[in-house]
Amino acid sequence: MRDSGAVEALLLEAVRVYDDEPAVRAELETYAQRLREPLRVAVAGMVKAGKSTLLNAIIGEEIAPTDTGECTRIITWYRHAATPRITLYPVDGEPRLLPLTRVQGRLVFDLGGQQAEDVARLVVEWPAENLRSMTLIDTPGIASLSADVSARSTRFLTPEDAPSEADAVIYLMRHLHASDIKFLEAFRDTSAAHAGTVNALAVLSRADEVGAGRIDSLISASRIADRYRADASLRSLVLDVLPMAGLLAQSSRTLRQAEYEAFVALAALGNAERERMLISADRFVAGGPAIGISAEDAGRILDRFGMFGLRLGAALVRGGTTDATALARELARRSGLDHLMTLVLRQFSARAATLRVRTALAGLEALLRSNPREDGAQLLAGIERIRANAHEISELRLLSALRSGLVPLPARAAGEAERLVGGSGTGAAERLALAPGADAEEIRSTSFGTLRRWRVMAENPLTDRGALEACQVVLRSCEELVVRTGAAEQGRELARG
Template identity: 30%
Template sequence: MTEDIRALLAEAAALYRDSPRAATVLRECLDRIGEPVQVGFTGADGTGKSTLAAALGEWPTRALRELTLVDDPSPAAHVDATVRLVRHLEPDELAGVRPVGGSAFARQSAVNVVLVLSRADEVSAGRIDALLTAKQLARRSWREDPLCTGFQGVIAVAGQLAYAGRALQDDEFGALTALASVPRETLERHLLSVDSFVAEPFPVQLPPDARRLLLTRFGLYGVRLATTLIRTGCENRIKLSADLVRRSGLGELRDTIAGCFVARADALKARTALLRLEALLQAEPRPHSDRLAARVERVAAAAHDVAELRLIADIRGGRTALAEPVAEEAVRLLGAQGGFPADRLGLEPESEDDEIYAAGLVAVQRWRHEAERPDAAPAERAAARVVVRSAEGVLALFD
């Protein structure tokens, strides 16, 4: 698809060679194809965009080094994908984050947004099981709420806790350990509010300023969780840091971004270029530009990566008729666990070509049967046809 986009941009550059504005747009599109995929973090004030972007940006993982995180991008930034933060999964708030308008291609290819319930620790009034409850709520909303369809995932994350866990310092661990030495019932009385936590008298020798700093970093929920974890076995800073990050939901968000955005970087960058080219053709029509617009439509219609991403989200969100274990195989063949042939076919990375081809042939035959089953619902057969094309794409690599 990338080469098709380059050809379209070259043709457009010849058509608009006398327009400095158009030339700038086309040059930006061409340059961006060779750059890392850009992921924007957006949301209303108070959702923790900067905190979450910082927590992910400091994660030492190869996958996230292959993208650029953009904190609160402007519309002019034209990011390739978006992590949209909300504080609540309520209808009024969800209605405001769904994409509206745009071209038919923009709506059909809207597979570049992950929704994040970013203050997950506030669910259930901040009880110790708030994160578990928030994750269950996010999964249920993705599967059952029509306002959550179209997102590549709905994930609960405690952004403040994630960042605090990632950046946990020795002195902070020492202060939390001192708090954990206090009997739970006694400490809980001081964790009812900010005022009670910084008030005197206090059961340990920890100055009010130090307690305020802990609240700034961890929040009341984070302090409560950290002291509980220390009491139950996190006896050093490294263990506590890892457990806080794990519980925060940051790992799930990282994996979703890696699977949906990093692994599909070329397709997402191509989508951005197509949308900008489409907008340019509409804003500055030229003689014969309709021919170029028709080519843009053909390339967009053939964007199988987009169809794969859309179907992966539908399967994982429980919005297809495919049942286990068929659905699990479909998601794998669609590339959710990696785009290489062996990944798609569930084989070992070092598998020989003839083994990969044989497995691919079996997958094509099996999914052609699924696509032609007379007893299957039309939507199920349509989903199977997308999987067939993915399996055929694996075989095509060996022709």
Template identity: 50%
Template structure:
């Protein structure tokens, strides 16, 4: 069995330091390289992208568990905004041509509001929101302007951040939101999917079928329909080649479930006490719910209160909440938990853990290699020739990158094998997550003996496929790489 290779993150850190030494006389190169070296010690940077009104800010609030991202169509939604964990809340504006300035924070109806102090949106490079949050300790979230916006400036801001022409993206990974799969979505994913060696993988992109509750026009089975569509997208070869997976999430339901207020629960309880036929009639549309006059002598929220409920819960959320109350759920915390559970947020968070958090070092190393490559390309010098060779050696020899390239090849349909074998190969290569249990298709709490036995069996099975005279060259090469992944699992278990 082969000896375990040095940790990829450690190898890339050493490369960064060597490159800094080689370019010590170039302040710009050293600053850029040191910035990327420091990124290794930061939380993973995850950008949230999508078309206008896809629900990006709403999903961000749901992930954080607080309404810290403005969700209206105001000027701040047109600016790239970073959300970072900090001990004290603070919002900083970074104008393009002047020094950063701290902004005043205010709240309106529970949500944060930022005052740009008269600065034009076009003159702001980014906003940075520092906020105490457990969720932000592992992921720095970056809210981006809408792609395909009617405003060319807004749309170009998103593109310039996510797919810059002259440098790697500042994000390590991307959550891409789509209400339905349109040609615009595919074009964006294709642009983000660079064909360079270090980028040739959909591993850093997750697709989210957002506003999933609207697919079924607010029916109680709306999310089931959305999940079926997400499964269909996941099975599509084109989509599989552009993003890691697709999950359905009702972002508004998730945000409201995590931030529900007592007065809202009281209003929902009053609605649940109305005659069923009256409430069902009101819930035929957003307009009818907000404008219908309640019968004389009936207690219930007025038109303004109902409009606020609709804004916070949507048709699906109001219908689900009142149904649960009628069924005897009288604890507001239980209602909130059920909204989050049904929203699909837990599935998305699980995917973030398996696809991003477990690959943190790999994604960081990928970003760092792209940064080094940029310096070597822009400022070529004879003394840097060994560094160029080292970048090429890491990209070609690091098993982690070989896995990503093979995953991309398998998902493109280029290698023909039985479906069951292809699925196992993808899983062993880390397609369902980087942990030993995920690769072996076992439960997360599987014990060391069970993991060891499963890894040995998988290694033997794929070794036989690699050596079989019935396997063609492509299949044999693929099988040998899968065997190496199995050996990596065993090496990790031994350590």
């Protein structure tokens, strides 16, 4: 985002103004640091929604604890680093390193007898590729039976007098509850300093359980996701809703050769025998010897893949998947993980700079208003000046208003406006509803046609006054598409010359 430098300069000026208040200065320096950090994406949801499982799937290794132990009650940050390291930050006292211990391939956190309520956070540094572009934050369950555990997540993600610690959120749910709506409303308001921008994705994280583990479970879950996606109360709070088999996503990313061979043996059974084995978990475990593994090993495979994963894996092998790598890739795709990562790339990563700038401006404004100074008015004016010129932030605000039904545009125009300001992704083809491989000429001609159409609407005296501001934002988005396409074409001409 072009305004990052101006925001950082404004923060440095604020540091000078509050040089005599160490606590305020430290907070301002934190916002300046956030401008330079990867995007912070929190994984949130109710207890046992599958947050840690999903996090493991995204990272590609089983490093987030998925049991119900002490560590699942602690806010845990996962950052990229060349060397693995776990640091415990206590509520009181100095941080200390924890031992790196793995049991059956899973990372185990040893708190050394420390209680979860005495730990402010854990920071796991890990050489995972997906952590290069974003820091993932695993949070305790919302609406937990333990009020303290639930409050910890709420204070962290939706503080009352400051921006959220997270720039965006992946929110997991099994069914839509009032507590889900309540949290997402609070996150939308807090994260944008009550400007109401949408920067959350909703995931039906245990979608394979919708159909009791049947091979068509995700089809049933997709219908539920479609219904939620059209729900007016949820649509205004999230950018999309998608079904996902979280357990399968995690296990597909860590598929072992011995597990692949078990799938091959399962696929090789006769149809009747295989169906009998897959009637229930107990029958599969007891039938382990039929596919050359012990009942204990069968239980481990069942725990890792679930009945849905077992049925799907065997079907894929029967359909011609011939090696472990290909099976892992296809299981990940069928689990919904690939779709989620595409959405994270389109909706979060592509807007990373904008989201960081918005957070920094919100934090600075909150500090200026809670700690007034004589020079504060000048700093507030600087904030408003940056916001007025930051088109990307205007797009986020309009997107939220459109999804909330607050813009008096006809339904068709509102749908197009939502897409043009990046509701389906920030790329030119996504904004213009073109095929991913659309060439520059098609993008340019479509951009010009769209620009002319929205200019006519903006200049029409019959256009509702409340819609004019939205039209101006959409016009600016169209103009930038035209400019971007022209610049790309000019670059290609220079390269050819």
